[in-house]
Amino acid sequence: MTERRTPYEIYWEILVYCKTPRAFTAIINRCDLNSKTGQDYISFLCVKGYLSRTVDGEKSWYTTTEKAGEYLSLFTELYQKLFDTIPGFRL
Protein backbone atom coordinates (compact mmCIF):
# COMPACT_ATOMS: atom_id res chain seq x y z
CA MET A 1 0.00 0.00 0.00
CA THR A 2 1.71 3.16 -1.16
CA GLU A 3 -1.03 5.60 -0.15
CA ARG A 4 -0.58 8.17 2.55
CA ARG A 5 -0.96 6.56 5.98
CA THR A 6 -0.59 8.02 9.43
CA PRO A 7 2.00 6.55 11.86
CA TYR A 8 -0.89 5.15 13.95
CA GLU A 9 -2.22 3.28 10.94
CA ILE A 10 1.25 1.89 10.23
CA TYR A 11 1.67 0.78 13.89
CA TRP A 12 -1.68 -1.00 13.62
CA GLU A 13 -0.67 -2.75 10.38
CA ILE A 14 2.62 -3.93 11.85
CA LEU A 15 0.98 -5.17 15.05
CA VAL A 16 -1.75 -7.07 13.18
CA TYR A 17 0.78 -8.61 10.80
CA CYS A 18 3.08 -9.67 13.66
CA LYS A 19 0.39 -11.64 15.50
CA THR A 20 2.41 -14.55 14.14
CA PRO A 21 6.22 -14.14 14.35
CA ARG A 22 7.64 -12.24 11.37
CA ALA A 23 11.09 -11.34 10.10
CA PHE A 24 12.08 -7.68 9.61
CA THR A 25 12.13 -7.93 5.79
CA ALA A 26 8.69 -9.55 5.74
CA ILE A 27 7.30 -6.70 7.86
CA ILE A 28 8.72 -3.92 5.71
CA ASN A 29 7.62 -5.67 2.52
CA ARG A 30 4.10 -6.29 3.77
CA CYS A 31 3.68 -2.80 5.25
CA ASP A 32 5.40 -1.14 2.27
CA LEU A 33 8.07 0.65 4.29
CA ASN A 34 11.71 1.32 3.53
CA SER A 35 14.38 -0.10 5.85
CA LYS A 36 14.98 3.18 7.68
CA THR A 37 11.34 4.02 8.47
CA GLY A 38 10.56 0.33 9.06
CA GLN A 39 13.34 0.18 11.64
CA ASP A 40 12.02 3.36 13.32
CA TYR A 41 8.47 2.01 13.60
CA ILE A 42 9.55 -1.42 14.80
CA SER A 43 11.98 0.03 17.37
CA PHE A 44 9.25 2.31 18.70
CA LEU A 45 6.84 -0.62 19.11
CA CYS A 46 9.57 -2.71 20.79
CA VAL A 47 10.35 0.13 23.24
CA LYS A 48 6.63 0.41 24.07
CA GLY A 49 6.55 -3.33 24.66
CA TYR A 50 4.02 -3.94 21.88
CA LEU A 51 6.45 -6.07 19.89
CA SER A 52 8.82 -8.66 21.26
CA ARG A 53 12.01 -9.63 19.48
CA THR A 54 13.29 -13.19 19.37
CA VAL A 55 16.74 -13.91 17.96
CA ASP A 56 17.09 -17.22 16.17
CA GLY A 57 20.61 -17.62 14.85
CA GLU A 58 21.18 -14.74 12.44
CA LYS A 59 17.51 -13.89 12.11
CA SER A 60 15.26 -11.82 14.35
CA TRP A 61 11.56 -12.51 14.68
CA TYR A 62 9.05 -9.94 15.87
CA THR A 63 5.82 -10.90 17.58
CA THR A 64 2.95 -8.75 18.88
CA THR A 65 2.63 -8.89 22.65
CA GLU A 66 -0.54 -8.99 24.78
CA LYS A 67 0.20 -5.42 25.81
CA ALA A 68 -0.67 -4.26 22.26
CA GLY A 69 -4.20 -5.62 22.65
CA GLU A 70 -5.56 -2.37 24.08
CA TYR A 71 -4.13 -0.30 21.21
CA LEU A 72 -5.42 -2.75 18.60
CA SER A 73 -8.97 -2.86 19.98
CA LEU A 74 -9.09 0.93 20.44
CA PHE A 75 -7.87 1.46 16.88
CA THR A 76 -10.44 -1.00 15.48
CA GLU A 77 -13.23 0.68 17.43
CA LEU A 78 -12.24 4.19 16.31
CA TYR A 79 -11.87 3.27 12.64
CA GLN A 80 -15.06 1.22 12.44
CA LYS A 81 -16.86 4.18 13.99
CA LEU A 82 -15.95 6.16 10.87
CA PHE A 83 -18.50 4.08 8.99
CA ASP A 84 -20.98 3.67 11.86
CA THR A 85 -21.50 7.22 12.97
CA ILE A 86 -20.74 9.39 9.92
CA PRO A 87 -23.48 9.45 7.26
CA GLY A 88 -22.00 7.62 4.30
CA PHE A 89 -22.03 8.32 0.60
CA ARG A 90 -24.72 6.59 -1.49
CA LEU A 91 -25.87 7.14 -5.04
Added chain:
Amino acid sequence: MTDETLSQFKNELNSFFVLFILNVVFGALAIAFGMQFMIASVMGLAEGEIPLRVLTGAISLAVFGLGLSWVLSSVKVLEGTTEIRREYREYTGPVPDEILTGWIVRLTAQYRENRKTIRRMTVICALGGCAFLAIGVLNLIQGITWTADPNASWTQGLPFIAAGINITIGLASLLFCGYFRRYSAAWDLRLDETARSETILSQTLEQQ
Protein backbone atom coordinates in the same frame (compact mmCIF):
# COMPACT_ATOMS: atom_id res chain seq x y z
CA MET B 1 -20.95 -3.58 15.20
CA THR B 2 -19.09 -5.32 12.35
CA ASP B 3 -22.25 -6.31 10.41
CA GLU B 4 -23.56 -2.74 10.29
CA THR B 5 -20.13 -1.35 9.51
CA LEU B 6 -19.56 -3.97 6.83
CA SER B 7 -22.93 -3.28 5.23
CA GLN B 8 -22.26 0.47 5.18
CA PHE B 9 -18.74 -0.14 3.87
CA LYS B 10 -20.03 -2.38 1.04
CA ASN B 11 -22.79 0.05 0.04
CA GLU B 12 -20.39 2.93 -0.04
CA LEU B 13 -17.72 1.07 -1.97
CA ASN B 14 -20.31 -0.06 -4.54
CA SER B 15 -21.71 3.48 -4.91
CA PHE B 16 -18.20 4.85 -5.31
CA PHE B 17 -17.38 2.20 -7.91
CA VAL B 18 -20.55 2.85 -9.96
CA LEU B 19 -19.94 6.61 -9.79
CA PHE B 20 -16.40 6.27 -11.08
CA ILE B 21 -17.30 3.76 -13.81
CA LEU B 22 -20.07 6.10 -15.04
CA ASN B 23 -17.58 8.92 -14.77
CA VAL B 24 -15.07 7.10 -16.98
CA VAL B 25 -17.85 6.32 -19.50
CA PHE B 26 -19.01 9.95 -19.63
CA GLY B 27 -15.40 11.15 -19.77
CA ALA B 28 -14.83 8.88 -22.78
CA LEU B 29 -18.02 10.23 -24.37
CA ALA B 30 -16.76 13.77 -23.72
CA ILE B 31 -13.52 12.93 -25.55
CA ALA B 32 -15.37 11.30 -28.46
CA PHE B 33 -17.99 14.02 -28.91
CA GLY B 34 -15.47 16.78 -28.25
CA MET B 35 -13.29 15.46 -31.07
CA GLN B 36 -16.25 14.82 -33.38
CA PHE B 37 -17.73 18.30 -32.94
CA MET B 38 -14.29 19.88 -33.25
CA ILE B 39 -13.65 18.13 -36.61
CA ALA B 40 -17.20 18.85 -37.82
CA SER B 41 -16.80 22.52 -36.94
CA VAL B 42 -13.45 22.83 -38.71
CA MET B 43 -14.67 20.89 -41.80
CA GLY B 44 -17.75 23.05 -42.06
CA LEU B 45 -15.90 26.37 -41.90
CA ALA B 46 -16.18 26.77 -45.67
CA GLU B 47 -19.98 26.47 -45.50
CA GLY B 48 -20.48 29.79 -43.74
CA GLU B 49 -21.61 30.79 -40.20
CA ILE B 50 -17.92 31.06 -39.41
CA PRO B 51 -18.20 32.76 -35.96
CA LEU B 52 -20.65 30.13 -34.69
CA ARG B 53 -18.53 27.25 -36.01
CA VAL B 54 -15.31 28.70 -34.61
CA LEU B 55 -17.00 29.10 -31.22
CA THR B 56 -18.37 25.53 -31.33
CA GLY B 57 -14.93 24.26 -32.40
CA ALA B 58 -13.16 26.10 -29.57
CA ILE B 59 -15.59 24.82 -26.93
CA SER B 60 -15.31 21.29 -28.40
CA LEU B 61 -11.52 21.48 -28.10
CA ALA B 62 -11.91 22.48 -24.44
CA VAL B 63 -14.37 19.60 -23.91
CA PHE B 64 -11.90 17.18 -25.51
CA GLY B 65 -9.15 18.29 -23.11
CA LEU B 66 -11.45 18.20 -20.09
CA GLY B 67 -12.68 14.72 -21.11
CA LEU B 68 -9.12 13.43 -21.31
CA SER B 69 -8.24 14.89 -17.93
CA TRP B 70 -11.54 13.53 -16.55
CA VAL B 71 -10.82 9.92 -17.67
CA LEU B 72 -7.20 9.96 -16.47
CA SER B 73 -8.18 11.30 -13.03
CA SER B 74 -11.02 8.76 -12.69
CA VAL B 75 -8.77 5.83 -13.61
CA LYS B 76 -6.12 6.97 -11.09
CA VAL B 77 -8.66 7.16 -8.26
CA LEU B 78 -10.36 3.92 -9.31
CA GLU B 79 -7.16 1.84 -9.32
CA GLY B 80 -6.71 1.43 -5.56
CA THR B 81 -10.41 1.10 -4.81
CA THR B 82 -10.87 -1.67 -7.40
CA GLU B 83 -8.32 -3.77 -5.53
CA ILE B 84 -10.13 -3.36 -2.18
CA ARG B 85 -13.49 -4.09 -3.85
CA ARG B 86 -12.10 -7.26 -5.45
CA GLU B 87 -10.75 -8.45 -2.08
CA TYR B 88 -14.05 -8.02 -0.26
CA ARG B 89 -16.02 -9.64 -3.12
CA GLU B 90 -13.72 -12.66 -3.04
CA TYR B 91 -13.99 -12.94 0.75
CA THR B 92 -16.27 -15.78 1.75
CA GLY B 93 -17.72 -16.20 5.23
CA PRO B 94 -17.92 -13.65 8.02
CA VAL B 95 -15.38 -10.84 7.77
CA PRO B 96 -13.20 -10.54 10.91
CA ASP B 97 -12.83 -7.10 12.55
CA GLU B 98 -9.16 -7.05 11.60
CA ILE B 99 -9.81 -7.49 7.86
CA LEU B 100 -12.62 -4.93 7.82
CA THR B 101 -10.48 -2.41 9.71
CA GLY B 102 -7.66 -3.05 7.24
CA TRP B 103 -9.98 -2.21 4.33
CA ILE B 104 -11.16 0.94 6.11
CA VAL B 105 -7.56 2.01 6.72
CA ARG B 106 -6.74 1.47 3.05
CA LEU B 107 -9.81 3.40 1.87
CA THR B 108 -8.94 6.23 4.25
CA ALA B 109 -5.36 6.31 2.93
CA GLN B 110 -6.74 6.24 -0.63
CA TYR B 111 -8.90 9.27 0.05
CA ARG B 112 -5.99 11.15 1.64
CA GLU B 113 -3.90 10.36 -1.43
CA ASN B 114 -6.61 11.29 -3.94
CA ARG B 115 -8.25 14.17 -2.10
CA LYS B 116 -6.83 16.81 -4.46
CA THR B 117 -7.62 14.73 -7.56
CA ILE B 118 -11.23 14.25 -6.44
CA ARG B 119 -11.58 17.99 -5.82
CA ARG B 120 -10.13 18.63 -9.27
CA MET B 121 -12.61 16.13 -10.73
CA THR B 122 -15.47 18.03 -9.10
CA VAL B 123 -14.29 21.19 -10.90
CA ILE B 124 -13.71 19.31 -14.19
CA CYS B 125 -17.23 17.82 -13.97
CA ALA B 126 -18.73 21.27 -13.45
CA LEU B 127 -16.67 22.83 -16.26
CA GLY B 128 -17.31 19.87 -18.59
CA GLY B 129 -21.02 20.00 -17.80
CA CYS B 130 -21.20 23.74 -18.57
CA ALA B 131 -19.19 23.27 -21.79
CA PHE B 132 -21.50 20.48 -22.98
CA LEU B 133 -24.56 22.58 -22.14
CA ALA B 134 -23.02 25.49 -24.09
CA ILE B 135 -22.38 23.26 -27.13
CA GLY B 136 -25.93 21.94 -26.80
CA VAL B 137 -27.32 25.47 -26.86
CA LEU B 138 -25.13 26.33 -29.89
CA ASN B 139 -26.42 23.18 -31.63
CA LEU B 140 -29.98 24.30 -30.94
CA ILE B 141 -29.20 27.72 -32.45
CA GLN B 142 -27.65 26.00 -35.50
CA GLY B 143 -30.70 23.76 -35.85
CA ILE B 144 -33.13 26.67 -35.61
CA THR B 145 -31.07 28.69 -38.14
CA TRP B 146 -31.07 25.80 -40.63
CA THR B 147 -34.76 25.07 -40.14
CA ALA B 148 -35.46 28.61 -41.27
CA ASP B 149 -33.67 27.89 -44.58
CA PRO B 150 -36.30 26.83 -47.18
CA ASN B 151 -33.68 24.84 -49.16
CA ALA B 152 -32.55 22.79 -46.16
CA SER B 153 -32.52 18.97 -46.50
CA TRP B 154 -33.23 16.22 -43.96
CA THR B 155 -29.89 17.00 -42.37
CA GLN B 156 -31.47 20.05 -40.78
CA GLY B 157 -32.59 17.78 -37.94
CA LEU B 158 -29.04 16.65 -37.05
CA PRO B 159 -28.15 19.64 -34.85
CA PHE B 160 -31.22 18.89 -32.73
CA ILE B 161 -29.96 15.32 -32.17
CA ALA B 162 -26.50 16.70 -31.29
CA ALA B 163 -28.15 19.20 -28.94
CA GLY B 164 -30.02 16.35 -27.21
CA ILE B 165 -26.80 14.36 -26.72
CA ASN B 166 -24.80 17.34 -25.49
CA ILE B 167 -27.43 18.60 -23.09
CA THR B 168 -27.85 15.07 -21.64
CA ILE B 169 -24.09 14.71 -21.10
CA GLY B 170 -23.94 18.23 -19.67
CA LEU B 171 -26.69 17.54 -17.15
CA ALA B 172 -25.13 14.16 -16.24
CA SER B 173 -21.78 15.90 -15.62
CA LEU B 174 -23.41 18.43 -13.30
CA LEU B 175 -25.12 15.55 -11.49
CA PHE B 176 -21.73 13.80 -11.06
CA CYS B 177 -20.30 17.05 -9.73
CA GLY B 178 -22.98 16.97 -7.01
CA TYR B 179 -22.17 13.33 -6.18
CA PHE B 180 -18.46 14.11 -5.93
CA ARG B 181 -19.23 16.94 -3.52
CA ARG B 182 -21.29 14.56 -1.35
CA TYR B 183 -18.54 11.92 -1.46
CA SER B 184 -15.88 14.47 -0.51
CA ALA B 185 -18.06 15.88 2.27
CA ALA B 186 -18.49 12.40 3.83
CA TRP B 187 -14.77 11.66 3.62
CA ASP B 188 -13.65 15.07 4.84
CA LEU B 189 -15.74 14.45 7.95
CA ARG B 190 -14.05 11.06 8.35
CA LEU B 191 -10.60 12.58 8.01
CA ASP B 192 -11.49 15.12 10.71
CA GLU B 193 -12.58 12.20 12.85
CA THR B 194 -9.30 10.30 12.23
CA ALA B 195 -7.41 13.43 13.32
CA ARG B 196 -9.35 13.31 16.61
CA SER B 197 -8.70 9.56 16.84
CA GLU B 198 -4.98 10.22 16.48
CA THR B 199 -5.06 12.27 19.66
CA ILE B 200 -6.74 9.41 21.54
CA LEU B 201 -4.33 6.83 20.10
CA SER B 202 -1.36 9.04 20.93
CA GLN B 203 -2.56 9.35 24.54
CA THR B 204 -2.90 5.55 24.75
CA LEU B 205 0.65 5.11 23.47
CA GLU B 206 2.01 7.68 25.92
CA GLN B 207 0.28 6.05 28.90
CA GLN B 208 2.09 2.77 28.38
